[in-house]
Amino acid sequence: MRSAGMRNDACRRGRIPRLLGSAVLLAASTACNFAPPHAQPPLPTPSAYDPSLIGADGRGPRAAEMGWRVFFRDPRLEALVATALEYNRDLQVAVGRIDVARAQYHIQGADRIPTVVGSAGIQRTHNGAGVSGAGGQDFTLDRGSVTLGVNSFELDFWGRVRNLTDAAKANYFATVQAQRAFQLSLIQDVAAAYFTQLETAAQISLADTTVISRREVLRIATVRQRAGLTSALDVRSAESLLGQAEAARAALGLVQVQVNTQLQVLVGAPVPGPLPAPLPLAQQTDTTLLGAGLPSALLLSRPDILGAEETLRAAEANIGAARAAFFPTISLTGALGFASSALNTLVGTDGLTWNAGSSLATPIFNRRRLRGNSDVAKAQGRIALAEYERTIQNAFKDVTDALAGRRYLAEQVAAQERTTVAQRAIATLALARYREGVASYLEVLDAERNLFQSEQQLLRLRRSNAENLVALYVALGGGVIDRR
Numbered sequence: 001m002r003s004a005g006m007r008n009d010a011c012r013r014g015r016i017p018r019l020l021g022s023a024v025l026l027a028a029s030t031a032c033n034f035a036p037p038h039a040q041p042p043l044p045t046p047s048a049y050d051p052s053l054i055g056a057d058g059r060g061p062r063a064a065e066m067g068w069r070v071f072f073r074d075p076r077l078e079a080l081v082a083t084a085l086e087y088n089r090d091l092q093v094a095v096g097r098i099d100v101a102r103a104q105y106h107i108q109g110a111d112r113i114p115t116v117v118g119s120a121g122i123q124r125t126h127n128g129a130g131v132s133g134a135g136g137q138d139f140t141l142d143r144g145s146v147t148l149g150v151n152s153f154e155l156d157f158w159g160r161v162r163n164l165t166d167a168a169k170a171n172y173f174a175t176v177q178a179q180r181a182f183q184l185s186l187i188q189d190v191a192a193a194y195f196t197q198l199e200t201a202a203q204i205s206l207a208d209t210t211v212i213s214r215r216e217v218l219r220i221a222t223v224r225q226r227a228g229l230t231s232a233l234d235v236r237s238a239e240s241l242l243g244q245a246e247a248a249r250a251a252l253g254l255v256q257v258q259v260n261t262q263l264q265v266l267v268g269a270p271v272p273g274p275l276p277a278p279l280p281l282a283q284q285t286d287t288t289l290l291g292a293g294l295p296s297a298l299l300l301s302r303p304d305i306l307g308a309e310e311t312l313r314a315a316e317a318n319i320g321a322a323r324a325a326f327f328p329t330i331s332l333t334g335a336l337g338f339a340s341s342a343l344n345t346l347v348g349t350d351g352l353t354w355n356a357g358s359s360l361a362t363p364i365f366n367r368r369r370l371r372g373n374s375d376v377a378k379a380q381g382r383i384a385l386a387e388y389e390r391t392i393q394n395a396f397k398d399v400t401d402a403l404a405g406r407r408y409l410a411e412q413v414a415a416q417e418r419t420t421v422a423q424r425a426i427a428t429l430a431l432a433r434y435r436e437g438v439a440s441y442l443e444v445l446d447a448e449r450n451l452f453q454s455e456q457q458l459l460r461l462r463r464s465n466a467e468n469l470v471a472l473y474v475a476l477g478g479g480v481i482d483r484r
Helices: 002-012 015-029 075-087 089-112 160-226 232-267 295-301 303-324 367-435 441-475
Strands: 116-127 139-155 329-340 352-361
Touching: 075 089, 075 160, 075 232, 089 160, 139 352, 160 232, 160 303, 160 367, 160 441, 232 441, 295 303, 295 367, 303 367, 367 441
Parallel strands: none
Antiparallel strands: 116 139, 139 329, 329 352
8 A cells, every 4th residue: 555655646746757758858868870970072073163264253242142133134024033933833833842841841850759649538337237246226337537648659769760850851951942943943044035035026126127128129129120220130139138038037926926925934924014124135134243252152052052962961861760770669658647437526636547658679570671771771872972962063064154155155245246247337338339330239148148147146146145144143053032
């Protein structure tokens, strides 16, 4: 009786719950961790970019510190990007995946704390006089109970549950970075489609002007033929040149519809309010040169690299969980509650009930399966490391290519501008000579064709240059931050 009284007194003072809580804290504080320590591998790229590509921009503003509203100069493009970041359907899918990863992390993290289940019930039992054990009397028995219980809570001595939680957390962070990388990609795609739209509109304007000009040339050739000053060959040549311009104009009309549709899909919704007038292609990007910095800075600014590193962390945590599976699993169970046949005295020391227990399970005949799981986790860790290094190398390539494009495309644009000025002068002189009867129409034909091609090439180069500068901004980890 004394022993029972001492146990009841211990329960009344809450020692059993405190003992269970102490066991949980002990398991948490003394848990081993078999996951390999995370360390960034050596940079698998040169330590600096080619100085000939950087030029004098080493101290320029950093892309990661510059919001896209600051980078883009065209208010029309700014409105399109803002709408795309809000309504693009693929981006909404990426945001939904973040919510899924966050929920999975919370689910996995719940295994690190005990799951307490509360239950309450009441039961009424009636025995007649003839029932065995009733003593020849009818009676009805009421029994009520209220219980809080812990069902098989694993003491995480080996860090298995903690590593699984860390893996889920790293996967969640990787999903967040994937969403940010998609945002940058979306900004780049919207800008590229917009620049193509501007180029197509400029090409159409050029084609319209060319068609008008060549119709005038055809009229002059026809008049000269009727006057006997030229042959039918000049008229047919003028008709051919006009037909080429009209065919090019029709093809551009198809391209314009396709580009407009693509831009509508990327934006995802109508842009509210009237759009401001667009800037010309030559004025689309900021004249301030972005600072390239060092390749090591990409590790902190590029979302694809940050996401690959989180994937590597998840793989390392899974290795630790696979190693911990070789060790015994220790679990606790317990319940604390009240039970009484009189509901008005249900809660009280006389009706106190409790139980506590533990179990140990150790793998014996499934070592081969556990070893296989461990080998799989290690192989996935090596894959994650290789993908992380490959992502860094691809980022270095993106920046280097964009830096080269910034230098050499700018040189091409400048050279093509000079060429176009010269071709325009040649075409003007050739037409004047033809009108005066000094030159044949073949000279005008060549000059007009070369001028049209030169002007088309200049528009293409300006669009490529604008796209490349946006690509450099994104490659350097340009900010998705909506800084006004």
